[in-house]
Amino acid sequence: MPRKPTARMWRKAARLLLQGRVAVHAVGPHGILATVEGDEGVYEVVNEGNGWQCTCPYQDYHPSAPCSHCAAVALVWRAVKKGDETDGIRPEGTPDGHQG
Ligand SMILES: [Zn+2]
Numbered sequence: 001m002p003r004k005p006t007a008r009m010w011r012k013a014a015r016l017l018l019q020g021r022v023a024v025h026a027v028g029p030h031g032i033l034a035t036v037e038g039d040e041g042v043y044e045v046v047n048e049g050n051g052w053q054c055t056c057p058y059q060d061y062h063p064s065a066p067c068s069h070c071a072a073v074a075l076v077w078r079a080v081k082k083g084d085e086t087d088g089i090r091p092e093g094t095p096d097g098h099q100g
Helices: 007-018 068-086
Strands: 022-027 032-037 042-047 052-054
Touching: 007 068, 022 068, 032 068, 042 068, 052 068
Parallel strands: none
Antiparallel strands: 022 032, 032 042, 042 052
């Protein structure tokens, strides 16, 4: 089953972003770590290159569908990746990929 957010999830994700409830803590070439202030609590969202993981309970009820927190961070991730290609703008806390 495809793990794609529904249109409703994208709308909720956009709302989370607009309300400043998404905090990105680390971005690397293949992954991102963020926390999202959801309606029921603050959740940690991680993508290590193989898909999205969130600590919210929604994932337990709907393991085949990403939650709005993942969708919100996915929107940021997409923007960061594009920025990386053009001007290299990144959030603070970007981990060093390698020494030197
Ligand atoms: Zn979630």
